[in-house]
Amino acid sequence: MVCPRCKELGQKSTIYNSSTYSSTVMHCPSYYDEDGKLHNHDSNTSSTSMSCSNGHRLNITFSKKCSNCDWGNNGKIIAEEYCGPTGETFSSTVSFNGYRPQDWKQVGQYDLEEGAL
Numbered sequence: 001m002v003c004p005r006c007k008e009l010g011q012k013s014t015i016y017n018s019s020t021y022s023s024t025v026m027h028c029p030s031y032y033d034e035d036g037k038l039h040n041h042d043s044n045t046s047s048t049s050m051s052c053s054n055g056h057r058l059n060i061t062f063s064k065k066c067s068n069c070d071w072g073n074n075g076k077i078i079a080e081e082y083c084g085p086t087g088e089t090f091s092s093t094v095s096f097n098g099y100r101p102q103d104w105k106q107v108g109q110y111d112l113e114e115g116a117l
């Protein structure tokens with residue numbers, strides 16, 4: 001996948017997977033409707049965060065989409081940029097060590113395309 005924020009800005013970047021996944025565990029039985037079509041409305045999601053070489057943080061939520069109705073979606077990507085006290089954003093030349101989470105600002109939300117990863 002590409003960083004959607006970089007794509008929007010016309011930049012190229014490398015994405016690093018933080019490899020910390022978390023997921024929810026809920027029991028969501030699938031069912032067949034009156035027409036015999038299978039509906040798999042699994043509302044469990046998993047999420048991870050990645051960072052790109054231009055300094056964007058991508059919080060990615062994976063979810064499920066039903067193939068027989070409009071239920072669900074493939075997931076969302078929320079892109080964040082680190083902002084300093086006066087609102088300036090930082091690029092990849094800045095070390096991210098020591099940055100406080102509250103200094104991250106959401107800069108975009110994108111739909112995760114099917115099979116993006």
Ligand SMILES: [Zn+2]
Binds near residue numbers: 003006013052054
């Ligand atoms: Zn980026």
Ligand SMILES: [Zn+2]
Binds near residue numbers: 040066068
């Ligand atoms: Zn369905």
